[in-house]
Amino acid sequence: MNKPRILVVEDEADIRRFLRLALEREDMTVFEVGDALHARIDAASRQPDLIVLDLGLPDDDGKAVIRDVRGWSTAPIIVLSARESETEKVAALESGADDYLVKPFGVPELVARVRAQLRRANLAGARGQASALIRFGDIVVNLATHEVWRSGEVVHLTPIEFRLLAALVRGQGKVLTHRQLLIEVWGPGHALRSHYVRVYMANLRQKLEEQPARPRHLVTELQVGYRLAGIVETP
């Protein structure tokens, strides 16, 4: 496999340098830019496999860059943001970003997220939705037959619980916002009722997680949404 090509868009030179060092050590090719203008140019000319994008750029809003790039590229975008700007994160995800990292973050966290997104993109590119069988932890989900097993035993899910799980499975580890989940599972009329997602997610955790209060797979991104962690590539 070729070296993955990563475009880093960050206006702080020191953070840019550490991102480059960390990713190059993982055998990736890194291109750096410091503003939105060059981000747009390089996203087109360098054809990166993944973009790491700081939302606070000096010349333009990071979300505008995401929307532009999403117009013609499916490369995963990981957003860097501050803790307190939940609405910003949600807006970035709904503009087309795939994941986010909260500053400050550690190298292992960064590498794990980048690798997960690259894997996700590869899987999607290689076989699309061909495989209906997904595995995470001791859970196996069959998207075609709507069956779920936990440690080999059938788990009974209600239709909505299954739709919610299926949405997360199809997201392949991407963070899905409350709104995105509500629209996908309940329909557009429910876009503002985020407590629905919370209640059904709690039910899912009761059925699928070993410790529902310390979930390993159905992970809460507080005030943002949910994602499915720990998907095994081949069942």
Place this chain on the structure above:
Amino acid sequence: MIPHPEQVPPRPFQYRVLGYAVAACAFTTGVAAVLLRVFDLSNVVMVFLLTVMLVALRWGRAAGALAAVVAVGSFDFFFVPPVWSFHVSDTQYLFTFLLMLAVALVTGQLAARLRAEAVTAAAGERRANALAAVAADLSVAGRDQDIANICMTRIGPLLDGKTTLLLPGRDERIPTPCYGDTGIAQWVLEQGMPAGRGTETLPANYASYLPLTTPLRTRGVLMLERKSVRPLDTEQLGLLRAFQSMIALAIERVHFVEVAHETQLRVEGERLRNALLSAVSHDLRTPLTAIRGMAGMLGESDVALAIVNQADRMQRQVTNLLDVARLQSEGVRLDLQWHALDELVGSALAATPLGARQVVVDIPAELPLVELDATLFERVLVNLFDNAAKYTPSDATLYIRADRTGSNLILRVEDDGPGFPPGIDVNALFAEFARGARESAVPGVGLGLSLSRRIIEAHGGSISASRRDPHGARFEIILVAGEPPTIDMEDPE
């Protein structure tokens, strides 16, 4: 109340108009005597009729009636043979007298009514003009002071008196000392009822106190002093009522203009503070991100790990500091939503490095959703877990339990570590910048707990600390359970 129009006594009747009527008849008699030399008697009668009509037009109904009688009398006395006597030789004249009296009375009364209507119309026009002028002035008044001036200089003279505007301060009290009687003014403001002269409340007072009421509330009191002992007439009463509501609306408009202005200022200030805070937050976080990231590149050495740990710790302190600053500058503004407690606990546990410590979570699945600000509440939990990590050995166990008792949700965070040092007041820990052991080796400025208390209290709950038996620390958060929104559950398959 203001006296009703029918309670107003009519103007005292002016007897001198009757004198004018008689004088006019005398004058006409003289003119008729001259005219009689040229004209026939039947023509001279017309002169008397004309006089009666003019008298009625000028001096009103009663004068007209008197003039009619006097005119018939003098016509009889001076001109009808035998002259100089009320005797009548020709009975035909009796018919003339009757006819003349009837015509004089009817024309006189019609003329008098015409006059009365003209007078009323003129008064109405005058009132409309006065109202329009005052309304125009009030509509451009930008401050309460302008309105007070209009009351003094424009409205008072129209009511033959002195009008003073009494406005309450921010505390809803009429300031003392004020012009007039503060007690009465305050009563009027609170009750929205008039008092003082001409009303049913304290009518002996020399001034009237009238409420200035808008559909929303009573905004002030108009004080009216009049030297004249006569009550206001109907026209003035109408004016007064119109002025009352116009002044009230003007005050309300000025009030809302001020409110809008203040809101604008506050929004500006808030935006500035937010911009400042996010700039500070960015400026502190950027070097931290770089330090932490670069240290992560140094490999697994102790030094590198220590740098990462310290950077993390500093990050949490920066977050606490920024949260404190934010809460202090804005008050606590909550983004309330219905959350599952176990989800918040899980999220906070994932955000706190607890090392090898055991964590036992016991939160019943059937616990109802609770309405809170997730970001701030997670901050509280992270601070509690962080404390546990700071003050317990690495083999300690953390117990997190939640329960519902009555209308409250109780969340307990306990550890089996050494607990609080002996001799300290555990609840003083929540005071700003307090720490258990003075200058201990464990870092932290004690911001976490005071911040936590502020956040929990903003949610209408409480947080307390106690010693756990046999050893360890216990923190207890009590939240109001509230009424979670209903969910249309799907039909079971």
